[in-house]
Amino acid sequence: MRWRVEDTPERAAFRGEFKAWLESVLPPGWVEALDAEDDEAFAAARDGFNPFAWTGVIGRTAYAAPLWPKEYGGLSGEPWMQQIVREELSDHRLPVFGINLLGVGLAGPTIIAHGSAQQKSRYLPKILSGEEIWCQLFSEPGSGSDLASLATRAVRDGDEWIVNGEKVWTSIAQFSTFGMLLARTDPDVSKHDGLSYFIVDMHSPGIEIRPLRQITGSADFSEVFFTELRVPDANRIGEAGEGWRYARTTLMNERVALSGLSIDAVSLTGGVRRDAWEAALEQVPDRRDPLVRQDLALIYSRQEAKEITAFRASAARLAGQVPGAEGGISKVFNAELNQYRSNALLDAGGLASIAWPIESVAVAAGAAAAQGRAQSLLxxxxxxxxxxxxxxxxxxIAERVLGLPRDPDVDRDVPWSHSRR
Ligand SMILES: Cc1cc2nc3c(=O)[nH]c(=O)nc-3n(C[C@H](O)[C@H](O)[C@H](O)COP(=O)(O)OP(=O)(O)OC[C@H]3O[C@@H](n4cnc5c(N)ncnc54)[C@H](O)[C@@H]3O)c2cc1C
Structure with missing residues (x-):
C-alpha cells in the first residue's frame, strides 16, 4: 500500500503544475512506458538520459528545494510542497536528491541555518544546479562515532586558517568542488567547544585525496590529507568555537536524507516498478519455496512498517513540527531492512547469486541481475x-526519545588536549 499526503485543492493544484513541468522535460515515451508498465519501452526512453544533466535541469527550478528561501533558488514553501515533489519524482522513477545529495541534503540546510548572506548567495544556487558538488569532511581515523574528539587542527593566521590533519570515509571527495570541514581551533577547551566549521575548496594546494577501493569494486570514498592548507577566514561558517552546533544541523539533516523518506530515492537503473525489490524478485527461481515465502512476508510487513513510520514523520512535518528523533529511528530501521532484504534476495536466487555465467548473450541479462544482487548485498x-x-x-534514541540515562562519556568536560584518545 502507498502512504501519501492527502491532496487539498491547493496541494492538488501544486501537484498538477509540478507534474506538467516534469512531463514537459522528460524524454519522449518515458511517461507512456511507466503508464503501460513496459520495462522495454522504459529502458528505451531512458537510453542516453544523464543523471548529472538531470540534476541541473531540476536544479535550475525552484522545485529542487521548495523549502529553501526564494532568493536562493527555492520556493520559501511549506513541507507539503517538498513531499509532493518527492512523491511525483518517485512516481516518475527519478532520484529525489540527485547526484549532489550531500550538497542539497546537508551543506545547503547548514548554510541556510548558519551561513552569512554572502555565503548563501555564493554557494546555494550552485548546489541546487549541481554545478558544484559537495563532500563532508567530518570523520577521521580516530573519530567517527565520537566525532567531537576529532584532531584535524586549524590555526588562525591573519585572514586565513592553516589546516593540518587527516579525514577518512569522505564520500565523493574526488568529484567535489567544496567540502564541509569540521576542525579543531581550540584544543584547550572541552572537545565540543573547540571546533569550527569551514567551507573548503577541494582543489586548493595542500589537499591530497586518495580514493579507497571497497569490496564492491568501486571507490566511493577517500582518505583526505591536509598539509598546510590555507582556508580564508571568509569561509568560516558562523562563530569560531561553535562548529559543533553547526555540525549537528548537518548531522540531523544527514539522518533525514539517509532515512529513506516515505518516498524512496530511486536509482536511475531501476525498471518501471517503484520498488526495485519487486523487479528483482522476478529473477528468483522458485518463489514457492516456503523459506523464500517466509522472507517475503517478513520483508513486506517491515516495508509497510517503514512506510507508516516515515509517513507519520512527514505528517508531523506537514503539521509544522521540526524533524526530531524519527530521523534516527527510520535510519536504523531502513539500514537493517535493506541488509535483510539484500541477504534474502541473494539466498532466494540460490547458486545463481554467487556464480553467474557470462559466456553467452542469452544469459547476460540473468547474469547482470545476479551480479546486481551480489553487489547490493556487499x-x-x-x-x-x-x-x-x-x-x-x-x-x-534511548536518550532522546525514551529518556534513558546518557551513554557515559568520561571526556565530555575535560579540555580536549587532556582527553584520552
Ligand atoms: C559508505 C560510508 C560513507 C561514509 N561517508 C562519510 C562522509 O562522506 N563523510 C564523513 O565525514 N564520514 C563518512 N562516513 C563515516 C561514518 O560516519 C563513520 O564510519 C561512522 O560514524 C562510524 O565511525 P567509525 O567508522 O569511526 O567507527 P567507530 O566509531 O570506531 O565505531 C566502531 C564500532 O563501535 C561501535 N560504537 C562506537 N561507539 C559506541 C557507543 N558509544 N556505544 C555503542 N557502540 C559504539 C560502533 O557502532 C561500531 O560498531 C561514511 C561511512 C561509510 C561506511
Missing amino acids: RARANTIEGGTSEVLRNQ
Missing part, C-alpha cells in the same frame, strides 16, 4: 555504519 554492509552506526543511533 554495498548494504555500509548502511548500518554510514551516517551514524545503528548502535550509536540506538543510544541516541
